[in-house]
Amino acid sequence: MKKLGLATALLLAMTGAQAYQVEVQGQSEYIDNTVNDKNFTGAVQGTYYFKNVDSSKGPLAEAAFLNQASNASIAYNYGEYDVDGIADKTVHTIGAKAEAYVPTKVVPVYASASYSNTITDNKAAGVADDHGDRYALEVGALAAPNFLVAVGYTSAANQFALDAFNIMSNGIVKAAGETKTLGEDQDAITARAKYVGAIDGTNMAVGFESGIVYGDATAYQFKTDLYLNPKLSTGVSYAASSFVGTPDSAWGANVNYFITPAVAVGANYVYANAEGAKNDTQTVGVNAKFRF
Template identity: 75%
Template sequence: MKKLGLATALLLAMTGAQAYQFEVQGQSEYIDNTANDKNFTGAVQGTYYLKNVDSSKGPLAEAAFLNQASNVSVAYNYGEYDEAGLDIVSHTYGAKAEAYLPTKVVPVYASASYNHTINDSKNNVEKDDQGDRYAVELGAVVAPNFLVALGYTSVVDQISYDAFGIVSNGVAKAGLESDTIGQDQDAITARTKYVGAIDGTNMSIGFETNMLFAEYKAYGFKTDLFLNPQLSVGASYAEARISGNNNPKAWGANVNYFITPAVAVGANYVNANAENGSNRDTETVGLNAKFRF
């Protein structure tokens, strides 16, 4: 009977669940740069929502945002890099909490996160090192499904990456953000996010913008077209202003499809173009999967 109950619960989750409280997602990226083409990453993130998330309205990919669903998450990213004698394995761990608080004026948004990166050198070319990253954000849903937020990030060591940023945007853009912070341990961030239906169709549009001000500056834009609640295609662009002759740029494309309301798969591509010989042009290709229950 226990086996039958477990099988039934799994079948319901796989086929038609319109509400969920847990989400697990994983991804892997293949990295090809001007130094070598043998590197890869792997990442996983688990999220618990304090209340059931209704996924019956709007794009399935944005159900949590549309529901203003408070949550807690943990994430882990593994990266491997070897080049000209270097042999480094990188581990990044993260924990994050997001909350939407109703008020008489507008819903208030708040988040806090902690990430820790460990770089393990497998030879004597580089030393082992590690670093911490703390971040907080405060904002508001100023219009239906339109979030505006400001934040502060403290990076004790510049090798400290954002595990959640890697899952959302890929390792190339996470590295670009780390380079932007540079030797400045403090950064101010600003971002917006909007998701809305396209009148007269079954489609929706979403966009996100972000800015980072530290020793250097960076900004990015991302947009997704939801052809229906299950299928979306998207594009992104990011640029950092590191110095007069070093302003790397990255653009990307992605596609995501929900096989059922509980199971999704996707693919993404990022091309990071370095404008200085000391940096490397980089391409990444990633695959991801998501499971809700």
């Protein structure tokens, strides 16, 4: 009977489960830039929600946000970067993050805290290894239904220090550009806004998200997704930085599909343009999510 119960639970998780408390996602990106085309990344993230997340209403991809689901996450990213005669390194980034939504008599309040640690293993002769920490805090509120506004503070050591969760959300090119922008000042103010809403008279929905990192230099990004139905979405994104050591702008496109309410796959593409430098970059990525 125990085996039957376990098999039934697994079947429900893989086919029609409408509520979940754990999400595991993985992704990999192939990196092709002007000076090399043999680089790649791999990443995984696990998230535990303190209460069951109801995924029966709205886009499946945004179930946690629509439910204002408090959670805790851990993430790991691995990257290879090898340019003949210039660089040869492996980068490891681990991170931990907590998000909380707290109801009040006025509006729901939001808060988050995260920590990431990046270890750069430089294999080229005479180049020292690097080790950097990064911290971030955010506070905000849902000013309207499904509309979050938040401000925060982020701090990084002068060593290279990626945000593990930015990699998972936006890809390695945008995460690295934002990190280099921050590295100019090491401390920065952040702000972001996010909205998800239904399109009246249809089972479609639309989502928007924008963010800015402001220090000595400034980085910002914008992305939007069209949910053609609760399972299928497509989107575009744009990011830019005023720091001359990064690509000036990056455009992206993505598509994601939930095979079942508990299993999703997706693909994304990013093109980053570097004016006056030989480091234009393209990435192609794939990802998958499992919920139970």
